[in-house]
Amino acid sequence: xxxxxxxxxxxxxxxxxxxxxxxxxxxxxxxxxxxxxxxxxxxxxxxxxxxxxxxxxxxxxxxxxxxxxxxxxxxxxxxxxxxxxxxxxxxxxxxxxxxxxxxxxxxxxxxxxxxxxxxxxxxxxxxxxxxxxxxxxxxxxxxxxxxxxxxxxxxxxxxxxxxxxxxxxxxxxxxxxxxxxxxx
Numbered sequence: 001x002x003x004x005x006x007x008x009x010x011x012x013x014x015x016x017x018x019x020x021x022x023x024x025x026x027x028x029x030x031x032x033x034x035x036x037x038x039x040x041x042x043x044x045x046x047x048x049x050x051x052x053x054x055x056x057x058x059x060x061x062x063x064x065x066x067x068x069x070x071x072x073x074x075x076x077x078x079x080x081x082x083x084x085x086x087x088x089x090x091x092x093x094x095x096x097x098x099x100x101x102x103x104x105x106x107x108x109x110x111x112x113x114x115x116x117x118x119x120x121x122x123x124x125x126x127x128x129x130x131x132x133x134x135x136x137x138x139x140x141x142x143x144x145x146x147x148x149x150x151x152x153x154x155x156x157x158x159x160x161x162x163x164x165x166x167x168x169x170x171x172x173x174x175x176x177x178x179x180x181x182x183x184x
Contacts, residue, residue, distance in 0.1 A: 027144035027161035028067070029137075035065070035151055038135035040099055043109045044116040045125020054097045054125065062089075062152040062182035064096035067134055069145050071100060071115055074167045078146075079121060081176045086123040092183050100128040101140065148175055152182040 029035055037053045055065075064082050068075050079098055086096045102108040105128050112126040134140035140147050146167055150158035158178045162171065 025141065025144055025161040025163065025166075027141035027147040028139060028149050028159050029156050031156050031159050033156045034154055035149065035156060036135075036137045038129070038138070040097070040127035040129050041105060041109070042125050042127050043112040044121065045097070045127070047125070054095075054127070058095045058097075060153045061093045061095050062179075063094075063150065064179060064182075065149045065151070066096070066098045067101055067129075067138070067140055067144075067147040067149075068098065069101050069132060070164055071111055072164060074164075074169070074172065075146060076115055076119055077169070078148075078167065078172045078175065079115070079124060079126070080119045081172060082179070083119075083121045083124040085176055085179050089179075089183055094179070094183060096124040098124060098126045099134070100126065101132045101134050102128050102130065103132055105130050150179060150182045157181045 035055055037056050039051050039053050041051050042048050055063075064086070066075075066079065066082065082096050086094050098112075100108045100112060108128040112128065115121065116126050129135065133142070138149075141161060143163065144161035145164040146162045148158070148160045148162075149156055158181050160171075160175060
């Protein structure tokens, strides 16, 4: 009887572990992958009002690319902290850009300008991409409200995806710390 109980508990643990691994949200180019070119509409950056490829412009520099479908408070906090990190690491040519995935580019542009002004975003262009699916080659999951990619030398070093409710202050702090993986 004891063996049966021990075996049952062990099987439940394995099943629970498998379920939590299966439930992990995957979105974006996997670590080790190469991010490709795609065009965004710059709403607040140095090229405001123009369409361009920041992936191309930033080349091999250390880059944080945040894809979001919602500009809620936690996303704004993440952007603000990443923006500060970029400012602190100008000597390493660190860069970042935010891509709002939307089906209404005009509404998005207005919203992004308000966020940049209210949060005093100076180092990180806020852009939008027409189509909530995002660039096809980036494989942004329809279940991910936020996908954060970090790369350097054209290779992804960090990839995290979140549902809107899962992006907490603690996870924002962890993401900011992970910029060390793309900085020398």
